[in-house]
Amino acid sequence: MESAPIVHELPWGDVWGQDEAVAQLQAAASDPASMTHAWLITGPPGSGRSTLAYAFAARLIAGDGDGVDHVMRQVLAGTHPDLTALRTEGVIISIKDARALVERSYFSPSLGRYRVIVVEDADRMTERTSNVLLKALEEPPERTVWILCAPSDADLLPTIRSRVRTLRLRDPEVADVARLIVQRTGVDPAVAEQSARLAQRHIGMAQRLATDAASRTRREQILRAVLGVRGxxxxxxxxxxxxxxxxxxxxxxxxxxxxxxxxxxxxxxxxxxxxxxxxxxxxxxxxxxxxxxxxxxxxxxxxxxxxxxxxxxxxxxxxxxxxxxxxxxxxxxxxxxxxxxxxxxxxxxxxxxxxxxxxxxxxxxxxxxxxxxxxxxxxxxxxxxxx
Incomplete structure (x- = not known):
């Protein structure tokens, strides 16, 4: 029996090349009885783990009632009151930020089905910061869902890994990334292939290389300079x-x-x-x-x-x-x-x-x-x- 095709619509439209992961999260969001209240989405840089996390959050919060699309758009824009997101741009995630997340996690949802806490770059938590999250991950309120994102589960403490359900994203092929870059930017396919290969399939970096000749030149100059190091x-x-x-x-x-x-x-x-x-x-x-x-x-x-x-x-x-x-x-x-x-x-x-x-x-x-x-x-x- 063939499985039903995945419908890539709001909120999944920006999730690329991860059909198996999308199907798993769609199924979880549609069946509250089988929901896990702490998730870890792992994948290499550029694999789309944050994009997938917010799509999942949108689906969890919106549910199936009236005005679903409007609620999902609010979540994807980061403006919905039941979404709390931590996008750290520092070297580490601070204990202060972690404590604020834990505090928010105990609030009941105000409008949606769930309160969702998304932590991007969870690998930037030190051991002390991770310990702040432990109890909240182990015993979250009934209608709170945690979604952590990291390159791999090995980047988090074993105590964190034991409290989450891990979803591993696949690593796209160079040809797949090149096709996506051509679709997005219209660059020459040869440039897209080169950029996807040099970026090692990191979608964001591949797009930057493909659309910025200076970046490609600078990369090559640095590598040639290193090859010439003699003393x-x-x-x-x-x-x-x-x-x-x-x-x-x-x-x-x-x-x-x-x-x-x-x-x-x-x-x-x-x-x-x-x-x-x-x-x-x-x-x-x-x-x-x-x-x-x-x-x-x-x-x-x-x-x-x-x-x-x-x-x-x-x-x-x-x-x-x-x-x-x-x-x-x-x-x-x-x-x-x-x-x-x-x-x-x-x-x-x-x-x-x-x-x-x-x-x-x-x-x-x-x-x-x-x-x-x-x-x-x-x-x-x-x-x-x-x-």
Whole structure:
């Protein structure tokens, strides 16, 4: 017997390539008796886990009564009173934010069937923050649903994992992502394929690469520069270039938004454009600026992390060539250089560099100075030995 086709309508219209997950959540939302009140949606960056979480939240809150579409649109826009969402743009989720979520979780739904708490990037919770959520996840009120999102269940504490139902999203193929990028942007299919491959199937990053030639050029320049590292002097120079490029990228992504937020806050506080900020409201402006600084730090770290992901793909390709496999290279445009590197290096040296990239990522998560962490990593690239 064939299963019924999935209808991709509101709220599922923006969920792409996850038919099995959509079917599972649709079934859960339609059968309150089998509902689980704490979910963990996992998937690689760009797989759509947050999009799916909000679609599920919309369906849970709206139910099947009158005005369903209107309620769903409110939820998807983030304006429904029964939705509480935490989208942290800092390095970590604070205990204060976690406590606020727990407090909200004990409120009864005001209009919808359920109160839904969505936590994006739940992997950014420290152990102490995770412990704040434990009891609320274990014994939530009857009509409260928690939806956590993270790259993998391994990114959360075992005590959290034991209290949630995990839904793992599939990793899309390069060809699938390329087709989606063509549909969304109209770019040349060859550019879309290259971008999807270089982004390692991360949909958002693939779209950015496909529509921004400067981003593609900058990526290639950084990888070629790293391939040319021969000593400590090169390591210092290239580390500085990577941090500078990530800093400029972060500023470009946040500057316009920061200014708009500040202008909006000042209008709300009744401060005329161009006027000095009165002492009475300076605290609120300072609080906004502090939040923007935390967001800028996260954006910088994310930019450097993206470079580390690109470097992992570079040395992954090198290792593949050392094993005699050349049919699934990510960085095909650099194949000639990678073949030369694969011939010059031992497999052990390549593995040492890959291990050091992983260690660098971990060190940055623990607030290591970006330039120093990258310098250390690039010295390993130059020497084949950890400092």
């Amino acid at each position: 400590v002097g090169d390591a210092v120079e290239i580390a500085g270039r990577i941090v500078q490029a990530a800093t400029e990228d972060a500023k470009a992504l946040t500057a316009e938004r920061d200014e708009a937020e500040r202008a909006s806050l000042l209008r709300t506080l009744g401060v005329p454009e161009g006027a000095a900020v009165p002492p009475a409201v300076r605290g609120q402006v300072n609080a906004l600026e502090d939040e923007q600084k935390r967001r800028a730090t996260r954006s910088l770290r994310d930019g450097i992390d993206r470079v580390l992901t690109d470097l992992q793909s570079l040395y992954r390709d090198t290792l593949m060539l050392q094993f005699g496999r050349d049919t699934d290279l990510i960085n095909r445009e650099l194949e000639q250089d990678l073949r030369a590197l694969a011939a010059a290096w031992t497999m052990q040296r390549t593995l040492t560099v890959l291990d050091q990239i992983t260690l660098t990522r971990s060190n940055l998560e623990f607030n290591a100075a970006p330039v120093l962490a990258l310098e250390s990593m690039l010295i390993t690239v130059a020497s084949g030995r950890t400092p």
